[in-house]
Amino acid sequence: MKKEMKYVLQAQEEMSYLSGIAALLDWDEKTFMPELGITARGEQTRIINALIHSKITDKRLYSCLSMLKKAALKHHERLIIDELYKQITKVRRVPSKLVDELSRETVKASSLWQKARKINDFNTFKPSLKKVIALKKKQAKYLNPKLNPYDSLLNEHEEGLRSSVVTSLFEYLKEELVSLLNDIKASKKFGQIKPLKLGAQEREQKLLCDDIINRMGLSCERVAFNKSAHPFTIRIAPDDIRITTRFLEPMEAFLASAHEAGHALYESNLPRTYKDTVIYDAASFGLHESQSRFWENMICKSKAFWQGYFKILNKHIQVPLSGSEFYSRLNIVQPSYIRVSADEVTYPLHIILRYEIERDLISGKLKVDQAKGAWNKKFKEMFGITPKSDNEGILQDVHWSFGAFGYFPTYAIGTIYASQIHQAMTKELPNMQTHVQELSFKEITHWLKKKIHSKGKARLAEDIIKSACGEGLNPQVFVKYLRSKYAHIYDL
Amino acid sequence: MKKEMKYVLQAQEEMSYLSGIAALLDWDEKTFMPELGITARGEQTRIINALIHSKITDKRLYSCLSMLKKAALKHHERLIIDELYKQITKVRRVPSKLVDELSRETVKASSLWQKARKINDFNTFKPSLKKVIALKKKQAKYLNPKLNPYDSLLNEHEEGLRSSVVTSLFEYLKEELVSLLNDIKASKKFGQIKPLKLGAQEREQKLLCDDIINRMGLSCERVAFNKSAHPFTIRIAPDDIRITTRFLEPMEAFLASAHEAGHALYESNLPRTYKDTVIYDAASFGLHESQSRFWENMICKSKAFWQGYFKILNKHIQVPLSGSEFYSRLNIVQPSYIRVSADEVTYPLHIILRYEIERDLISGKLKVDQAKGAWNKKFKEMFGITPKSDNEGILQDVHWSFGAFGYFPTYAIGTIYASQIHQAMTKELPNMQTHVQELSFKEITHWLKKKIHSKGKARLAEDIIKSACGEGLNPQVFVKYLRSKYAHIYDL
Numbered sequence: 001m002k003k004e005m006k007y008v009l010q011a012q013e014e015m016s017y018l019s020g021i022a023a024l025l026d027w028d029e030k031t032f033m034p035e036l037g038i039t040a041r042g043e044q045t046r047i048i049n050a051l052i053h054s055k056i057t058d059k060r061l062y063s064c065l066s067m068l069k070k071a072a073l074k075h076h077e078r079l080i081i082d083e084l085y086k087q088i089t090k091v092r093r094v095p096s097k098l099v100d101e102l103s104r105e106t107v108k109a110s111s112l113w114q115k116a117r118k119i120n121d122f123n124t125f126k127p128s129l130k131k132v133i134a135l136k137k138k139q140a141k142y143l144n145p146k147l148n149p150y151d152s153l154l155n156e157h158e159e160g161l162r163s164s165v166v167t168s169l170f171e172y173l174k175e176e177l178v179s180l181l182n183d184i185k186a187s188k189k190f191g192q193i194k195p196l197k198l199g200a201q202e203r204e205q206k207l208l209c210d211d212i213i214n215r216m217g218l219s220c221e222r223v224a225f226n227k228s229a230h231p232f233t234i235r236i237a238p239d240d241i242r243i244t245t246r247f248l249e250p251m252e253a254f255l256a257s258a259h260e261a262g263h264a265l266y267e268s269n270l271p272r273t274y275k276d277t278v279i280y281d282a283a284s285f286g287l288h289e290s291q292s293r294f295w296e297n298m299i300c301k302s303k304a305f306w307q308g309y310f311k312i313l314n315k316h317i318q319v320p321l322s323g324s325e326f327y328s329r330l331n332i333v334q335p336s337y338i339r340v341s342a343d344e345v346t347y348p349l350h351i352i353l354r355y356e357i358e359r360d361l362i363s364g365k366l367k368v369d370q371a372k373g374a375w376n377k378k379f380k381e382m383f384g385i386t387p388k389s390d391n392e393g394i395l396q397d398v399h400w401s402f403g404a405f406g407y408f409p410t411y412a413i414g415t416i417y418a419s420q421i422h423q424a425m426t427k428e429l430p431n432m433q434t435h436v437q438e439l440s441f442k443e444i445t446h447w448l449k450k451k452i453h454s455k456g457k458a459r460l461a462e463d464i465i466k467s468a469c470g471e472g473l474n475p476q477v478f479v480k481y482l483r484s485k486y487a488h489i490y491d492l
Numbered sequence: 493m494k495k496e497m498k499y500v501l502q503a504q505e506e507m508s509y510l511s512g513i514a515a516l517l518d519w520d521e522k523t524f525m526p527e528l529g530i531t532a533r534g535e536q537t538r539i540i541n542a543l544i545h546s547k548i549t550d551k552r553l554y555s556c557l558s559m560l561k562k563a564a565l566k567h568h569e570r571l572i573i574d575e576l577y578k579q580i581t582k583v584r585r586v587p588s589k590l591v592d593e594l595s596r597e598t599v600k601a602s603s604l605w606q607k608a609r610k611i612n613d614f615n616t617f618k619p620s621l622k623k624v625i626a627l628k629k630k631q632a633k634y635l636n637p638k639l640n641p642y643d644s645l646l647n648e649h650e651e652g653l654r655s656s657v658v659t660s661l662f663e664y665l666k667e668e669l670v671s672l673l674n675d676i677k678a679s680k681k682f683g684q685i686k687p688l689k690l691g692a693q694e695r696e697q698k699l700l701c702d703d704i705i706n707r708m709g710l711s712c713e714r715v716a717f718n719k720s721a722h723p724f725t726i727r728i729a730p731d732d733i734r735i736t737t738r739f740l741e742p743m744e745a746f747l748a749s750a751h752e753a754g755h756a757l758y759e760s761n762l763p764r765t766y767k768d769t770v771i772y773d774a775a776s777f778g779l780h781e782s783q784s785r786f787w788e789n790m791i792c793k794s795k796a797f798w799q800g801y802f803k804i805l806n807k808h809i810q811v812p813l814s815g816s817e818f819y820s821r822l823n824i825v826q827p828s829y830i831r832v833s834a835d836e837v838t839y840p841l842h843i844i845l846r847y848e849i850e851r852d853l854i855s856g857k858l859k860v861d862q863a864k865g866a867w868n869k870k871f872k873e874m875f876g877i878t879p880k881s882d883n884e885g886i887l888q889d890v891h892w893s894f895g896a897f898g899y900f901p902t903y904a905i906g907t908i909y910a911s912q913i914h915q916a917m918t919k920e921l922p923n924m925q926t927h928v929q930e931l932s933f934k935e936i937t938h939w940l941k942k943k944i945h946s947k948g949k950a951r952l953a954e955d956i957i958k959s960a961c962g963e964g965l966n967p968q969v970f971v972k973y974l975r976s977k978y979a980h981i982y983d984l
Contacts, residue, residue, distance in 0.1 A: 034733075226524070239526070239528035
């Protein structure tokens, strides 16, 4: 089996380098590429993706894997072969005709979505969205014939998680969050706490963002930082990770940097022994999001953090507020239409709304023609307000246009995981609060590396969380965290 | 022949996209990549280069070309097929064993050159340089069996040019330049004109560089600008060109930006009808350099330019000098050791020295063990001074370590071409002087596009210059230009 193993490892290595190239093409497109480069970039990306696809569907690779699957292997080889076999058999089940159709239709849908956004009209996007949904349902059946279509798509983002579980925990969460939101809205402080608008030159914002990224332990030897229209993190190689933010408002830029740096820490600390294999990857989308949310919310929006950091912020940007006034404004809770600028309390409600709609669109319970109505009705129920336009409502997110169904729930799952990690860490690190106040993050990053990052894709996200936190996904921990934090801010 | 033509065009298109990807990997490595990304980047580059190589050596491509070579074709098809056939038959003649050896040895030589630079000792580099030279001589014989080895290598950079011609024109140029340099050194003004040191923040330098790049007609829709250790220009796609500079001294950054923008204009104005074919390329290294030198020297170091631009410079950077004092300092002539920071008069002497040495190293007339002695002796003869260390002498340039023999002469040829272009343009555009004073470059860029850029690789550089300037390479024009300019500055 030595020859077969060698072949498989070499194939993975090449795929890993090609994926790195695809990542660089993407990063560059979003950061540096001149506008008119887009046509050629599309072709360059197509060529690299076709090469990756031909490696994945290579017959010899499959026959090696099939042999190795039945062979006696060392533990680490077993992990690699089983995961790769699983991924590849799945890809092989989807007919290439369907892959092509999906690829062509999502390109079309993305362009129609952009057009629809420009004229603020969901109708323009609808016909293409219908086709994408029909194709995704087909794809779902091939990916995992034993699951219902939505579960199959969800499984691609959060392996092992079922929509029945998501539905019931989101039901609980919705009730709790709406109730907390209503308490906040009824409080005396609501309306007194004003939004935070600082304003600053891009250069000052950049220095501030550099500061938090460095404090979180990311070194510029390994991680590059730039700006883009939408913040993101991408791995080009194990020692070449890129993060971006945007410089509209200083605190938005700062929190987005901390968020992306959280993702980058995960990518930096994956298990090196599995470099250039399928195990050298995050366990799930939700677990990845837990790492970004942990730093953004549990650390960089916490009272303890600002007890230490407020004076540093003031070195970069003069804040004409007291520390406690600043802290309240930073954590202002306010129902609003746009997911990406939502606060900690309302953010998961935006996700639950999208989950309910996409789940029903895939099951067929909801038609695309009814989707906008459903969106606005649910929005009114949860937030007490109704979107005044499609751009403020159902047209705001790009995800569905590229076929990403089953993705949205992972944002909320990540946030819940983050609160569980925060709780477990607080128990285990007796001086956690002091560390955060003193902006000394070594023990925190060490904990994350040891219990989360270094596991790679060797285990399911849910199992990693069970080991790290003593229990699996538990929204009650998140609700408790929010209740305690916001009771303090809003005098509940 | 339709099927064959289609295959050839498609193959070229794919090669063009792959070359664009290789260019992006290179650009990113030199601008943004975090330091530790270098190992993976080497592998990523290797994979893309191997793909390009496999396309070039594809048997079906060669058989299509061989058939088309003999077929009746339209004019533009004829051009493409002949050029591609020529390039591919050449590549096919070099045994792949030799390609591998050269690739391995130059990687080693580059690393030894860097090591030698660190300890300032040519001896460290010598053994590997010997091997590179031996391999280059072999390669030269395969590339063009009818030419002597040095001419064969020169031909790769400046097609059609022979070293017998270069030797005699460099002899003339050396005599004239040494004589002009001696006149300058004997002048009263020599020693009175001081070096120009302005100093400025990187941000101010960047804005100044952006300004000249925009004035030259490059738009940010098509051209991106960044910094790197050594300035360069690279084409990632026809509408995606990148240029860099470095921000040490403002005028160095400014002139390097104009230089690279000159290269970028050439790349931007190649003939679109030949997009993604071998004709969509510069005619030669020398002609490319003529475009950068024209803007750097003939425009941006000219009196007329500073009559218009001095007040704009002062908006960005306060210059505590009169306009005429600034102009003299900007054009100071001073023998110095380092090629890349040499002035207009001594720069070609640096090139002539390298040419004489590399020509004799390849012919075997000079041994590597004698090269340092030859360098220092020639330097003393031309400049009147002797390098005090290897880094200031034979170790300063990277070119030989990657096997680039026959490259250096093109720097001087480009400068000569630039002076001829300048002369022809001055005759044809009656208000040229005024345009430059008024910083209105439209007619100039139009002339360059029409007479040089839009020819692509459809003709030899020398033929393009003959059509544009009425005669081929003529160093007398360059000498006349220098004499007239520096007589004025140094009161000769």
